[in-house]
Amino acid sequence: MTRPTLTQICITVSTFLIPLSLYFLFGRSHRPPNLPIPPPTKITKLFIYPIKSCHGIRVPSAQLLPTGLDLDRQWMWVKHPERKFLTIREHAKMTLIRPTYNAETDTLTITAPAPNPGAVDNSTNPLSFSIPAHPTTAWLAENTTVVAATIWTTTTPSHEYSPTLTAPFNAFFGTDVRLVYKPPVSPSPRALNGNGKKELLGRAASTCFADLMPVLVGSEASLAELNTRLHVQGDSVIDATRFRPNILVQGHEPWSEDRWKTIRVTALPAPHSTLTLDVVARCARCHVPNVDPETAEAHARQPWDTLMKYRRVDPGITFKPCFGMLCVPRGSGAEINVDMQVEVVEVTEKHRYVKGMG
Secondary structure, three states, X not given: OOXXXXXXXXXXXXXXXXXXXXXXXXXXXXXXXXXXXXXXXXXXXXXXXXXXXXXXXEEOEEEEEOOEEOOOOOEEEEEOOOOEEOOOOOOHHHHHOEEEEEOOOOEEEEEOOOOXXXXXXXXXXXXXXXXXXXXXXXXXXXXXXXXXXXXXXXEEEEEEEOHHHHOOHHHHHOOOEEEEEOOOOOOOOEEOOHHHOHHHHOOOOEEOOOOOOOEEEEEHHHHHHHHHHHHHOOOOOOOHHHHOOOEXXXXXXXXXXXXXXXXXEEOOOXXXXXXXXXXXXXXXXXXXXXXXXXXXXXXXXXOHHHHHHHOOOXXXXXXXXXXXXXXXXXXXXXXXXXXXXXXXXXXXXXXXOOOOOO
Protein backbone atom coordinates (compact mmCIF):
# COMPACT_ATOMS: atom_id res chain seq x y z
CA MET A 1 0.00 0.00 0.00
CA THR A 2 1.57 3.31 -1.05
CA ARG A 3 1.83 6.28 1.24
CA PRO A 4 -0.34 9.27 0.34
CA THR A 5 1.51 12.06 -1.37
CA LEU A 6 1.69 15.55 0.07
CA THR A 7 -0.75 16.71 -2.59
CA GLN A 8 -3.28 14.07 -1.57
CA ILE A 9 -2.96 15.03 2.07
CA CYS A 10 -3.54 18.68 1.26
CA ILE A 11 -6.62 17.85 -0.78
CA THR A 12 -8.04 15.68 2.00
CA VAL A 13 -7.44 18.31 4.68
CA SER A 14 -8.89 21.04 2.49
CA THR A 15 -12.03 18.99 1.97
CA PHE A 16 -12.77 19.30 5.70
CA LEU A 17 -11.23 22.67 6.53
CA ILE A 18 -12.75 24.78 3.77
CA PRO A 19 -16.42 23.99 4.61
CA LEU A 20 -15.68 24.40 8.30
CA SER A 21 -14.00 27.76 7.70
CA LEU A 22 -16.92 28.93 5.57
CA TYR A 23 -19.36 27.95 8.31
CA PHE A 24 -17.50 30.00 10.92
CA LEU A 25 -17.00 32.89 8.53
CA PHE A 26 -20.52 33.12 7.11
CA GLY A 27 -22.81 30.75 8.97
CA ARG A 28 -22.08 32.00 12.45
CA SER A 29 -21.98 35.63 11.41
CA HIS A 30 -25.45 35.31 9.87
CA ARG A 31 -27.04 33.63 12.87
CA PRO A 32 -29.43 35.90 14.73
CA PRO A 33 -27.88 37.31 17.90
CA ASN A 34 -28.94 35.83 21.21
CA LEU A 35 -32.02 37.70 22.37
CA PRO A 36 -31.66 39.19 25.85
CA ILE A 37 -33.87 37.77 28.59
CA PRO A 38 -35.59 40.61 30.47
CA PRO A 39 -35.24 40.69 34.26
CA PRO A 40 -37.99 39.16 36.41
CA THR A 41 -41.09 41.19 37.12
CA LYS A 42 -44.04 40.63 39.43
CA ILE A 43 -47.80 40.25 39.27
CA THR A 44 -49.55 43.44 40.37
CA LYS A 45 -53.21 42.54 39.70
CA LEU A 46 -55.35 39.52 38.88
CA PHE A 47 -58.76 39.60 37.20
CA ILE A 48 -61.43 37.07 36.37
CA TYR A 49 -64.43 37.63 34.12
CA PRO A 50 -66.92 34.93 35.08
CA ILE A 51 -69.40 35.83 32.30
CA LYS A 52 -67.94 36.60 28.90
CA SER A 53 -68.01 40.34 28.09
CA CYS A 54 -69.45 41.26 31.50
CA HIS A 55 -67.74 43.16 34.31
CA GLY A 56 -64.64 41.62 35.83
CA ILE A 57 -63.67 40.85 39.42
CA ARG A 58 -60.29 41.81 40.82
CA VAL A 59 -59.01 38.98 43.02
CA PRO A 60 -55.93 38.48 45.21
CA SER A 61 -55.46 34.91 44.03
CA ALA A 62 -56.96 32.32 41.71
CA GLN A 63 -56.44 28.71 40.81
CA LEU A 64 -54.74 28.25 37.45
CA LEU A 65 -56.50 25.60 35.36
CA PRO A 66 -55.61 24.37 31.86
CA THR A 67 -58.59 26.39 30.59
CA GLY A 68 -57.51 29.58 32.37
CA LEU A 69 -58.06 31.09 35.80
CA ASP A 70 -60.80 29.42 37.81
CA LEU A 71 -64.23 31.01 37.21
CA ASP A 72 -62.92 32.97 34.24
CA ARG A 73 -65.29 33.12 31.26
CA GLN A 74 -67.01 29.86 32.13
CA TRP A 75 -70.43 31.49 31.57
CA MET A 76 -71.77 33.22 28.47
CA TRP A 77 -74.93 35.02 27.38
CA VAL A 78 -76.45 33.73 24.15
CA LYS A 79 -79.31 34.91 22.01
CA HIS A 80 -82.31 32.60 21.90
CA PRO A 81 -83.24 30.47 20.01
CA GLU A 82 -80.08 30.31 17.86
CA ARG A 83 -77.87 30.35 20.96
CA LYS A 84 -75.13 32.49 19.41
CA PHE A 85 -72.85 34.30 21.82
CA LEU A 86 -73.37 37.93 22.78
CA THR A 87 -70.41 40.23 23.43
CA ILE A 88 -69.47 43.73 24.42
CA ARG A 89 -68.59 44.42 20.80
CA GLU A 90 -72.27 44.78 19.91
CA HIS A 91 -73.67 45.38 23.40
CA ALA A 92 -71.36 47.77 25.30
CA LYS A 93 -73.73 47.83 28.28
CA MET A 94 -72.92 44.19 29.00
CA THR A 95 -70.04 45.49 31.10
CA LEU A 96 -72.68 46.82 33.54
CA ILE A 97 -73.65 43.22 34.36
CA ARG A 98 -71.64 42.55 37.51
CA PRO A 99 -70.86 39.13 38.93
CA THR A 100 -69.71 38.95 42.55
CA TYR A 101 -68.23 35.91 44.24
CA ASN A 102 -68.98 34.77 47.80
CA ALA A 103 -66.27 32.38 48.92
CA GLU A 104 -68.16 31.32 52.06
CA THR A 105 -71.15 30.05 50.11
CA ASP A 106 -69.22 29.40 46.88
CA THR A 107 -71.84 31.27 44.88
CA LEU A 108 -71.89 33.83 42.10
CA THR A 109 -74.44 36.62 42.25
CA ILE A 110 -75.18 38.40 38.99
CA THR A 111 -76.75 41.86 38.97
CA ALA A 112 -77.46 44.55 36.39
CA PRO A 113 -79.12 47.98 36.34
CA ALA A 114 -82.86 47.90 35.87
CA PRO A 115 -83.75 48.56 32.22
CA ASN A 116 -86.32 51.16 33.33
CA PRO A 117 -84.80 52.76 36.45
CA GLY A 118 -87.82 54.99 37.08
CA ALA A 119 -90.17 52.03 37.18
CA VAL A 120 -88.18 49.84 39.56
CA ASP A 121 -86.90 50.46 43.05
CA ASN A 122 -83.16 49.66 43.01
CA SER A 123 -83.52 47.97 46.38
CA THR A 124 -85.74 45.36 44.76
CA ASN A 125 -83.93 45.20 41.44
CA PRO A 126 -85.26 42.12 39.61
CA LEU A 127 -82.05 41.84 37.58
CA SER A 128 -80.30 39.67 40.10
CA PHE A 129 -79.84 35.95 40.69
CA SER A 130 -77.36 33.62 42.37
CA ILE A 131 -75.91 30.33 41.15
CA PRO A 132 -73.30 27.86 42.41
CA ALA A 133 -69.82 28.95 41.38
CA HIS A 134 -68.64 25.33 41.14
CA PRO A 135 -71.78 23.37 40.27
CA THR A 136 -71.61 19.62 40.68
CA THR A 137 -72.53 17.22 37.93
CA ALA A 138 -75.67 16.30 39.85
CA TRP A 139 -76.69 19.95 40.27
CA LEU A 140 -76.20 20.63 36.58
CA ALA A 141 -78.22 17.57 35.63
CA GLU A 142 -81.12 18.78 37.78
CA ASN A 143 -81.01 22.51 37.03
CA THR A 144 -79.70 22.92 33.49
CA THR A 145 -80.23 21.54 30.01
CA VAL A 146 -77.40 20.55 27.68
CA VAL A 147 -77.55 22.62 24.48
CA ALA A 148 -75.27 23.49 21.58
CA ALA A 149 -74.00 27.06 22.00
CA THR A 150 -72.01 28.86 19.32
CA ILE A 151 -68.99 31.08 19.94
CA TRP A 152 -67.36 32.44 16.80
CA THR A 153 -67.22 29.47 14.41
CA THR A 154 -67.40 26.75 17.05
CA THR A 155 -70.52 25.09 18.42
CA THR A 156 -69.86 23.42 21.75
CA PRO A 157 -72.02 21.50 24.27
CA SER A 158 -72.99 23.81 27.14
CA HIS A 159 -75.31 23.82 30.13
CA GLU A 160 -78.23 26.23 29.76
CA TYR A 161 -79.93 27.66 32.83
CA SER A 162 -83.69 27.83 33.13
CA PRO A 163 -85.26 30.83 31.35
CA THR A 164 -87.24 31.41 34.53
CA LEU A 165 -83.98 32.35 36.25
CA THR A 166 -82.71 34.69 33.55
CA ALA A 167 -85.97 36.02 32.02
CA PRO A 168 -85.66 39.48 33.68
CA PHE A 169 -82.47 40.03 31.65
CA ASN A 170 -84.42 39.89 28.39
CA ALA A 171 -85.48 43.48 28.99
CA PHE A 172 -81.87 44.51 29.68
CA PHE A 173 -80.72 43.07 26.34
CA GLY A 174 -83.85 43.97 24.45
CA THR A 175 -84.05 40.43 23.13
CA ASP A 176 -84.61 36.88 24.35
CA VAL A 177 -81.44 35.57 25.99
CA ARG A 178 -80.16 32.56 27.89
CA LEU A 179 -77.17 31.96 30.15
CA VAL A 180 -74.94 28.99 29.39
CA TYR A 181 -72.08 27.38 31.32
CA LYS A 182 -69.13 25.25 30.28
CA PRO A 183 -67.16 23.51 33.03
CA PRO A 184 -63.36 23.58 32.82
CA VAL A 185 -63.31 19.79 32.81
CA SER A 186 -65.66 18.58 30.12
CA PRO A 187 -66.19 15.40 28.07
CA SER A 188 -66.46 17.74 25.07
CA PRO A 189 -63.75 20.38 25.54
CA ARG A 190 -63.58 23.41 23.26
CA ALA A 191 -60.21 22.89 21.59
CA LEU A 192 -57.93 25.84 20.92
CA ASN A 193 -57.56 27.06 17.37
CA GLY A 194 -55.17 29.46 15.69
CA ASN A 195 -51.83 29.75 17.51
CA GLY A 196 -53.09 27.35 20.17
CA LYS A 197 -54.02 24.44 17.94
CA LYS A 198 -52.34 21.15 18.68
CA GLU A 199 -50.12 21.21 15.60
CA LEU A 200 -48.52 24.48 16.69
CA LEU A 201 -48.67 24.21 20.47
CA GLY A 202 -47.43 20.64 20.54
CA ARG A 203 -50.22 19.37 22.78
CA ALA A 204 -54.00 19.40 22.94
CA ALA A 205 -55.42 22.34 24.91
CA SER A 206 -58.83 23.90 25.46
CA THR A 207 -60.67 26.81 27.01
CA CYS A 208 -64.25 27.63 28.01
CA PHE A 209 -65.66 30.83 26.49
CA ALA A 210 -62.57 32.98 26.01
CA ASP A 211 -62.21 34.42 22.51
CA LEU A 212 -58.96 32.65 21.75
CA MET A 213 -56.63 31.52 24.55
CA PRO A 214 -57.06 30.72 28.23
CA VAL A 215 -55.00 33.57 29.74
CA LEU A 216 -54.24 37.16 28.75
CA VAL A 217 -51.21 38.85 30.32
CA GLY A 218 -50.76 42.62 30.20
CA SER A 219 -47.92 44.93 31.23
CA GLU A 220 -48.23 48.09 33.32
CA ALA A 221 -45.07 49.44 31.66
CA SER A 222 -46.70 49.20 28.23
CA LEU A 223 -49.95 50.72 29.50
CA ALA A 224 -47.99 53.64 31.00
CA GLU A 225 -46.29 54.25 27.65
CA LEU A 226 -49.66 54.27 25.89
CA ASN A 227 -51.11 56.61 28.50
CA THR A 228 -48.21 59.01 28.00
CA ARG A 229 -49.14 59.26 24.33
CA LEU A 230 -52.81 59.76 25.16
CA HIS A 231 -51.99 62.49 27.70
CA VAL A 232 -49.72 64.37 25.27
CA GLN A 233 -52.56 64.32 22.72
CA GLY A 234 -54.97 65.77 25.26
CA ASP A 235 -56.94 62.53 25.65
CA SER A 236 -57.86 60.88 28.94
CA VAL A 237 -55.60 58.17 30.27
CA ILE A 238 -57.14 54.73 30.67
CA ASP A 239 -57.08 51.86 33.13
CA ALA A 240 -55.80 48.35 32.41
CA THR A 241 -59.33 46.99 32.77
CA ARG A 242 -60.08 48.40 29.30
CA PHE A 243 -58.00 45.52 27.92
CA ARG A 244 -59.56 42.86 30.16
CA PRO A 245 -56.31 41.12 31.21
CA ASN A 246 -56.25 38.15 33.55
CA ILE A 247 -52.74 38.80 34.79
CA LEU A 248 -51.24 42.28 34.99
CA VAL A 249 -47.50 42.46 35.57
CA GLN A 250 -45.32 45.42 36.46
CA GLY A 251 -43.21 44.94 33.36
CA HIS A 252 -39.66 45.93 32.56
CA GLU A 253 -39.56 48.00 29.36
CA PRO A 254 -42.69 48.95 27.39
CA TRP A 255 -43.67 46.27 24.89
CA SER A 256 -40.84 43.90 25.82
CA GLU A 257 -43.58 41.28 26.28
CA ASP A 258 -43.92 41.17 22.48
CA ARG A 259 -40.97 38.75 22.47
CA TRP A 260 -41.98 36.50 25.37
CA LYS A 261 -42.20 32.82 24.48
CA THR A 262 -42.33 31.07 27.85
CA ILE A 263 -42.90 32.52 31.31
CA ARG A 264 -42.65 30.97 34.75
CA VAL A 265 -44.55 32.16 37.81
CA THR A 266 -43.22 31.48 41.31
CA ALA A 267 -43.91 32.70 44.82
CA LEU A 268 -41.35 34.72 46.72
CA PRO A 269 -39.48 32.92 48.15
CA ALA A 270 -39.88 30.40 45.34
CA PRO A 271 -41.56 27.08 46.22
CA HIS A 272 -40.51 23.76 44.75
CA SER A 273 -43.31 23.88 42.17
CA THR A 274 -43.73 26.58 39.57
CA LEU A 275 -46.40 27.59 37.07
CA THR A 276 -45.36 27.67 33.44
CA LEU A 277 -47.28 29.31 30.61
CA ASP A 278 -46.58 29.17 26.89
CA VAL A 279 -46.89 32.63 25.35
CA VAL A 280 -48.39 31.70 21.99
CA ALA A 281 -49.38 35.02 20.38
CA ARG A 282 -49.81 38.75 20.69
CA CYS A 283 -53.37 39.83 21.41
CA ALA A 284 -54.77 41.67 18.39
CA ARG A 285 -57.30 44.19 19.62
CA CYS A 286 -60.73 45.26 18.41
CA HIS A 287 -62.59 48.39 19.58
CA VAL A 288 -63.55 46.92 22.98
CA PRO A 289 -60.84 48.94 24.85
CA ASN A 290 -62.69 52.09 23.75
CA VAL A 291 -65.47 51.08 26.16
CA ASP A 292 -65.23 52.28 29.77
CA PRO A 293 -66.14 49.15 31.79
CA GLU A 294 -67.53 51.27 34.64
CA THR A 295 -69.97 53.33 32.57
CA ALA A 296 -70.30 51.32 29.32
CA GLU A 297 -69.63 54.54 27.41
CA ALA A 298 -67.62 54.02 24.22
CA HIS A 299 -65.12 56.66 23.16
CA ALA A 300 -65.35 57.42 19.46
CA ARG A 301 -61.58 57.24 18.86
CA GLN A 302 -59.38 56.24 21.79
CA PRO A 303 -57.34 54.26 22.50
CA TRP A 304 -57.95 52.59 19.12
CA ASP A 305 -56.68 55.49 16.99
CA THR A 306 -53.45 55.85 18.95
CA LEU A 307 -52.76 52.12 19.01
CA MET A 308 -53.31 51.93 15.27
CA LYS A 309 -50.53 54.47 14.72
CA TYR A 310 -47.75 52.37 16.20
CA ARG A 311 -48.94 49.00 17.49
CA ARG A 312 -49.69 47.15 14.26
CA VAL A 313 -46.65 45.05 14.98
CA ASP A 314 -47.72 41.51 14.15
CA PRO A 315 -47.04 40.38 10.56
CA GLY A 316 -49.95 37.96 10.74
CA ILE A 317 -52.64 40.58 11.42
CA THR A 318 -51.42 44.01 10.32
CA PHE A 319 -54.88 45.58 10.23
CA LYS A 320 -55.23 45.44 14.03
CA PRO A 321 -53.08 46.83 16.85
CA CYS A 322 -51.72 44.59 19.60
CA PHE A 323 -51.77 44.88 23.38
CA GLY A 324 -51.03 41.99 25.75
CA MET A 325 -49.94 38.42 25.23
CA LEU A 326 -52.09 35.31 24.91
CA CYS A 327 -50.95 32.36 26.99
CA VAL A 328 -51.71 28.67 27.49
CA PRO A 329 -50.93 27.11 30.90
CA ARG A 330 -48.98 23.89 31.27
CA GLY A 331 -50.52 21.67 33.92
CA SER A 332 -53.16 22.71 36.42
CA GLY A 333 -54.26 23.00 39.99
CA ALA A 334 -51.74 25.47 41.41
CA GLU A 335 -52.73 28.82 42.87
CA ILE A 336 -51.49 32.07 41.42
CA ASN A 337 -51.26 35.17 43.62
CA VAL A 338 -50.59 38.88 43.40
CA ASP A 339 -46.90 39.66 44.08
CA MET A 340 -45.73 36.36 42.61
CA GLN A 341 -42.58 36.67 40.52
CA VAL A 342 -42.83 36.30 36.75
CA GLU A 343 -39.69 35.09 35.05
CA VAL A 344 -39.27 35.13 31.28
CA VAL A 345 -37.69 31.79 30.42
CA GLU A 346 -37.61 32.04 26.61
CA VAL A 347 -37.98 34.84 24.08
CA THR A 348 -38.57 34.85 20.34
CA GLU A 349 -38.80 37.22 17.39
CA LYS A 350 -41.01 34.81 15.45
CA HIS A 351 -44.44 35.51 16.92
CA ARG A 352 -46.97 35.61 14.10
CA TYR A 353 -50.72 35.67 14.58
CA VAL A 354 -52.46 32.67 13.03
CA LYS A 355 -56.09 33.23 12.09
CA GLY A 356 -58.40 30.97 14.06
CA MET A 357 -61.20 32.48 16.12
CA GLY A 358 -62.91 29.40 17.39
